[in-house]
Amino acid sequence: MPSLVVERLEDLHRDGPMRWLGPDNWKRLHRVGVWIIAVIFAGSFLTRMPNHAGYAVPAMIVIAAMLLRVIARLGKTRRQGTAASAASRASRSRAA
Secondary structure (H helix, E strand, O other): OHHHHHHHHHHOOOHHHHHHHOHHHHHHHHHHHHHHHHHHHHHHHHHHOOOOHHHHHHHHHHHHHHHHHHHHHHHHHHHHHHHHHHHHHHHHHHHO
16 A cells, blocks of 8 residues: 555656646645555554564654654644734734
């Protein structure tokens, strides 16, 4: 399954699909594809951990990477929200 997702993402790296999807949709599609791959690998490692402890390290690496992506996304959203609220306060103070 992960190889199928990787192949589809690879197909989209050509100019035609990139133009057809547009930059925002292309980024969204790749974000979803990366999450699908991460969840599959995390699930695969986590289900094998009880049988072999060697899977604990790769499982923790995948989970840590997923958490870092979530934290980075939340930070980006928070910064954008702060900038938007500061801009609206500035425009209100200029209008007054």
